[in-house]
Amino acid sequence: MTYHKYIPIFTVRIFYRLFVWNTVFGFKIFAGSSNRPLAEKIANKIGCGLGTLESRRFSDNEIWVKYGENIRGREVFLIQSTHAPAENLMELLIMIDAAKRASAKRITAVIPYFGYSRQDRKDQPRVSITAKLVANLLTIAGADRVIALDLHASQIQGFFDIPVDHLYGSSIFGKRVSNLSDNLVVISPDVGGIKMARSYARRLNAKLVVIDKNRPKPNIAEVVNIIGDVTDKDVLLVDDLVDTAGTLVGAIQALKDRGAKNIYAAITHPLLTGEAVERLRSSALTKLFVSDSINLKDDKKFENMEIVSSADVFAETIIRTYKNESVSSLFDVYKS
Numbered sequence: 001m002t003y004h005k006y007i008p009i010f011t012v013r014i015f016y017r018l019f020v021w022n023t024v025f026g027f028k029i030f031a032g033s034s035n036r037p038l039a040e041k042i043a044n045k046i047g048c049g050l051g052t053l054e055s056r057r058f059s060d061n062e063i064w065v066k067y068g069e070n071i072r073g074r075e076v077f078l079i080q081s082t083h084a085p086a087e088n089l090m091e092l093l094i095m096i097d098a099a100k101r102a103s104a105k106r107i108t109a110v111i112p113y114f115g116y117s118r119q120d121r122k123d124q125p126r127v128s129i130t131a132k133l134v135a136n137l138l139t140i141a142g143a144d145r146v147i148a149l150d151l152h153a154s155q156i157q158g159f160f161d162i163p164v165d166h167l168y169g170s171s172i173f174g175k176r177v178s179n180l181s182d183n184l185v186v187i188s189p190d191v192g193g194i195k196m197a198r199s200y201a202r203r204l205n206a207k208l209v210v211i212d213k214n215r216p217k218p219n220i221a222e223v224v225n226i227i228g229d230v231t232d233k234d235v236l237l238v239d240d241l242v243d244t245a246g247t248l249v250g251a252i253q254a255l256k257d258r259g260a261k262n263i264y265a266a267i268t269h270p271l272l273t274g275e276a277v278e279r280l281r282s283s284a285l286t287k288l289f290v291s292d293s294i295n296l297k298d299d300k301k302f303e304n305m306e307i308v309s310s311a312d313v314f315a316e317t318i319i320r321t322y323k324n325e326s327v328s329s330l331f332d333v334y335k336s
Contacts, residue, residue, distance in 0.1 A: 029043050032088065032091045035293070038309075075108070078107065078108070081295075117152035151240070152240055154166065185233050197238050239268075248267070
């Protein structure tokens with residue numbers, strides 16, 4: 001009789017414990033070393049904190065990863081950008097493999113910047129399609145899902161045999177650039193970026209202009225023609241990434257020559273290699289908006305740059321993914 005008397009209390013405690021674990025602590029967020037500041041912002045937005053992850057380098061720079069807490073049966077979100085050096089990608093693969101071998105329930109790779117995405121087709125003989133290769137590596141390592149921001153080409157989603165949630169930079173910059181000017185036109189730096197530029201133009205109720213350019217070799221672009229009127233107008237250049245800034249600075253100069261007034265740029269991924277910072281500083285650019293998908297060092301920041309955080313969008317996407325809610329409807333929230 002005494003035993004049965006305590007069964008209801010014991011049962012209530014068990015159900016309460018399972019409820020709390022499944023609703024509050026049912027997932028864990030871990031960060032690689034490539035962009036820990038962004039990962040901390042995302043975790044703070046959610047209110048869960050980052051999980052404990054130990055990452056070391058052997059004397060020959062091989063990567064060693066260990067989870068410092070139990071993740072068996074948990075959903076895990078691994079935040080890591082995969083820009084150069086290649087160790088960033090390798091670290092993510094090892095994190096995924098370690099989580100899989102630790103019996104994680106579902107592994108989602110959250111990739112603010114998806115490296116190697118520019119090689120998304122065989123545009124000349126005897127070259128690799130690295131975007132497909134990386135997609136295969138992530139899948140084979142054990143990722144169940146990928147969340148990525150502004151892939152270089154939308155069709156990269158089709159390279160994966162697992163679900164991909166593709167987030168858009170316009171949801172990050174939309175509110176910030178909405179009041180730049182009453183006489184604004186949106187510029188696509190090339191034909192491939194028309195869809196992205198059209199999204200901005202629709203949100204901002206602005207006209208769309210396209211730059212026709214020729215690329216004789218990698219990181220070199222020549223402006224051939226500007227399709228549309230920019231005379232006496234403020235312009236917003238939008239693109240997924242800026243690397244050496246040669247293309248961007250060439251476009252800025254061409255727009256100035258055509259009579260454009262203030263020139264703004266919203267670029268999601270600021271790689272800023274080589275002489276990019278010096279080129280942008282000496283250009284006629286009014287302001288450059290970039291996201292924090294890449295953790296920029298101080299020497300890559302300058303006075304006309306403004307970093308707009310992507311933490312809100314990633315945090316909401318992670319919550320919706322965990323709760324199996326719609327992610328596409330998320331972008332309606334950021335239209336205004």
